[in-house]
């Protein structure tokens with residue numbers, strides 16, 4: 001691994017992965033390839049250029065643009081592709097699935113083709129626990145479970161997983177896949193629940209909890225997720241998938257209470273609102289395969305949420321700029337006419 005193409009490297013998890021890789025591998029060169037959608041921001045990579053100089057490069061481009069992908073791979077002598085690029089927000093996928101199919105499915109295919117054409121480059125696909133769908137009772141999803149996505153977002157991510165596996169089986173492409181639980185931490189676009197609620201609370205705005213708030217999620221710290229991906233690139237078995245998460249889920253209401261307590265804000269900010277269509281009540285990963293690889297998360301979900309609150313409190317410059325732009329139109333569209341359920345019923 002000498003020259004990595006990090007697609008979606010200007011997004012939340014991608015930018016954290018870029019920093020971690022450049023810091024830990026002094027001999028590796030990183031080329032970020034990113035379309036810079038609403039979620040991709042050059043501010044997320046501020047200082048990376050000055051800090052790492054010639055070991056870092058940036059190309060603005062769409063992963064669906066096969067010609068530009070191939071030119072970038074050739075020019076930078078890429079030997080490894082890590083695909084973070086995606087449309088990622090479930091609520092946006094419910095409004096407009098089109099871009100999700102385009103980027104998450106066709107875009108992944110275009111990258112797999114480029115990897116194949118250049119002599120079977122190492123390929124890592126960043127996937128999600130959402131591909132397993134809602135998980136009943138006490139069950140946990142193992143990597144060998146069948147995929148049962150239920151939203152346009154997760155259906156597009158599951159399709160990408162299937163293409164990646166098919167390229168391994170058919171062409172022998174050296175592929176690995178990781179399926180991560182909910183990430184929290186620095187540089188997450190404030191449409192996702194944790195940064196949305198933190199920034200709303202800092203502005204003394206209500207926190208719109210979907211339905212009863214009893215949905216279960218495993219909130220992991222983004223650097224733990226990135227570290228796991230790094231380990232899979234180093235030691236993962238080709239052709240395999242790996243679940244990444246703490247293995248401990250909590251209800252959304254429990255997450256909200258931690259967040260409000262860390263901010264010193266009152267519970268009266270909580271508003272139960274009309275639920276998300278097709279809302280998956282519970283995700284739960286069996287992470288034993290990742291632990292067996294020698295990885296362990298540094299943060300519990302509670303520590304991850306508290307650390308995230310501190311970052312947003314200290315970095316208003318970053319999220320204030322977002323919240324005063326495109327974000328407001330999106331917010332009005334999703335939350336403007338949403339029914340309030342208080343008191344629940």
Ligand code: NAD
Pocket residue numbers: 007008009010011012013014033034035036037038039040041061062063064083084085086087088089103107126127128129157179180181182183184188189
């Ligand atoms: P994000 O929305 O913050 O960033 C996505 C990035 O991809 C942005 O920089 C965007 O500009 C770029 N992008 C979008 N379409 C593109 C295209 N057509 N061509 C090139 N670049 C494009 O997303 P994130 O939360 O950082 O998620 C990164 C990856 O991790 C995604 O594949 C997502 O499915 C997966 N994932 C996310 C989470 C999570 O909790 N955020 C959990 C598990 C897996």
Ligand code: DAU
Pocket residue numbers: 088089090091127128129130180181182183191192193194196208209210211215216217252276283
């Ligand atoms: O599980 C991994 C996935 O986590 C990633 O693949 C996705 O890219 C990422 O967006 C995230 O998906 P979720 O739908 O779980 O995350 P979100 O932050 O949108 O919502 C988390 C939970 O909070 C979910 O149960 C819905 C709820 N929620 C969300 C929002 C935005 C609310 O109650 N109110 C809200 O306003």
